[in-house]
Amino acid sequence: MNPETEVLLVLTALPDRASADVLAARLVEESxxxxxxxxxxxxxxxxxxxxxxxxxxxxxxxxxTRTCYxxxxxxxxxxxxxxxPELIAxxxxxxLDAYLDWVAASVTMPNPAPPALP
Numbered sequence: 001m002n003p004e005t006e007v008l009l010v011l012t013a014l015p016d017r018a019s020a021d022v023l024a025a026r027l028v029e030e031s032x033x034x035x036x037x038x039x040x041x042x043x044x045x046x047x048x049x050x051x052x053x054x055x056x057x058x059x060x061x062x063x064x065t066r067t068c069y070x071x072x073x074x075x076x077x078x079x080x081x082x083x084x085p086e087l088i089a090x091x092x093x094x095x096l097d098a099y100l101d102w103v104a105a106s107v108t109m110p111n112p113a114p115p116a117l118p
Contacts, residue, residue, distance in 0.1 A: 034106035
């Protein structure tokens with residue numbers, strides 16, 4: 001597979017279903033993700049600022065490519081309500097070729113902003 005179209009599985013978690021729905025829709029609408037699975041709520045235990053915390057969260061499984069990852073990361077950071085969102089990208093080393101091709105064909109780099117007028 002071409003390194004630029006290498007498929008990534010990106011993991012994140014949101015505090016509620018409404019924010020998960022918004023983020024998933026935006027990523028797919030902006031062609032930064034081919035598909036986002038919104039999973040069932042889960043419990044998370046983590047250390048934040050020296051204290052053990054617990055929270056109910058909505059996990060997301062995001063399918064994108066290595067080339068689109070920087071724009072996806074920027075979008076997640078802009079839309080995510082957490083100060084430091086979980087954002088982990090895992091390379092997909094094997095999968096059904098037709099599915100991986102569909103992911104690669106479904107995501108596109110966002111158009112750069114047009115140059116400012118003088």
